[in-house]
Amino acid sequence: MSFLDVKDLKIHFPTDDGLVRSVDGLTFSLERGRTLGIVGESGSGKSVTSLGILGLHKGGRAQISGEIWLDGEDLVSMPAEQVRGLRGKKMAMIFQDPLSSMHPYYTVGHQIIEAYRIHHDVSKQVARKHAIDLLGRVGIPEPARRVDSYPHEFSGGMRQRAMIAMALSCDPELLIADEPTTALDVTVQAQILDLMRDLQREFNSALIIITHDLGVVAELSDDILVMYAGKCVEYGTADDIFYRPEHPYTWGLLGSMPRLDREPTDRLLPIKGSPPSLINVPQGCAFHPRCPYSERTEGRASAEVPDLAPTERGHLVRCHLPRAERRELWENEIKPVLETQ
Numbered sequence: 001m002s003f004l005d006v007k008d009l010k011i012h013f014p015t016d017d018g019l020v021r022s023v024d025g026l027t028f029s030l031e032r033g034r035t036l037g038i039v040g041e042s043g044s045g046k047s048v049t050s051l052g053i054l055g056l057h058k059g060g061r062a063q064i065s066g067e068i069w070l071d072g073e074d075l076v077s078m079p080a081e082q083v084r085g086l087r088g089k090k091m092a093m094i095f096q097d098p099l100s101s102m103h104p105y106y107t108v109g110h111q112i113i114e115a116y117r118i119h120h121d122v123s124k125q126v127a128r129k130h131a132i133d134l135l136g137r138v139g140i141p142e143p144a145r146r147v148d149s150y151p152h153e154f155s156g157g158m159r160q161r162a163m164i165a166m167a168l169s170c171d172p173e174l175l176i177a178d179e180p181t182t183a184l185d186v187t188v189q190a191q192i193l194d195l196m197r198d199l200q201r202e203f204n205s206a207l208i209i210i211t212h213d214l215g216v217v218a219e220l221s222d223d224i225l226v227m228y229a230g231k232c233v234e235y236g237t238a239d240d241i242f243y244r245p246e247h248p249y250t251w252g253l254l255g256s257m258p259r260l261d262r263e264p265t266d267r268l269l270p271i272k273g274s275p276p277s278l279i280n281v282p283q284g285c286a287f288h289p290r291c292p293y294s295e296r297t298e299g300r301a302s303a304e305v306p307d308l309a310p311t312e313r314g315h316l317v318r319c320h321l322p323r324a325e326r327r328e329l330w331e332n333e334i335k336p337v338l339e340t341q
Helices: 046-055 080-086 108-119 124-137 156-167 184-202 215-218 238-244 248-255 323-339
Strands: 002-015 019-028 035-039 065-071 091-094 174-178 208-209 223-227 229-237 308-312 314-320
Touching: 002 046, 019 046, 019 223, 019 229, 035 046, 035 215, 046 065, 046 174, 046 184, 046 208, 091 156, 091 229, 124 156, 156 184, 156 229, 184 215, 215 238, 223 238, 223 248, 229 238, 229 248, 229 308, 248 323
Parallel strands: 035 208, 035 223, 091 174, 174 208
Antiparallel strands: 002 019, 002 065, 223 229, 229 314, 308 314
């Protein structure tokens, strides 16, 4: 068993309009010291997955089934109070918007100190010194002075660093980063990604990066999980996903990514259409209304949900197209176009 094992996870939300299938049968695993990137468009179920792992849907209206094993303990069947005891200490999260995730009425240092003292029986003085050390470690200048600043007194990049310091305050073994570089300028993005890589090496933590930015996962991830309409449609190593992708949705994501390493000769290739409503997910393959190759499946795309099947060791794809045809399409049609972008 891996350090983190998610098996057939389903997170559904009943609403007046119907059942929202935000996560619909997700399975993956993650070892200590490795990074998993979860990518997909908005509404694909990425953030709901991360909140489910942290147990933040417990006690609400969410219908949760499946298994989430963290270091040999099943978080789905565990009482909410016990899961709360693991948050911060065993697992932690860097949220997407630190300004709304941090309390505006308390100083940054107060919030880090509080997070640390919940799990450690230490004095305020010891916890304050720990908070100052953490702020310095994540690259905030003059940490002894800035520890008494409020979130709104920090820039966007500094707030994100403070959020990372808070998440790392108890040395968690699993760290989840939800869009950690959204709304930051590119130089600050690079600094944050370098910081996360260095801290992961230092703590040997398992890291999940949730993003729609393929550039971020290319920079950090060992393995990549591509989500669409609450399901995994492709899973593999970073090399598999970037150099040998086999799902048409992954091809679309790669075609939508701007390239800075060569002179652009054509426009980006966006995926046509919009992601489906998670209340009315299309029958069969959820991607088939947007897929340019669905007519090649002899009607199976609109009638049957494809299995997530291995195409080679560790590389899984959910597609009705035969493996040989997918590879031929990639080599002869998709890859040449992407290489001229």
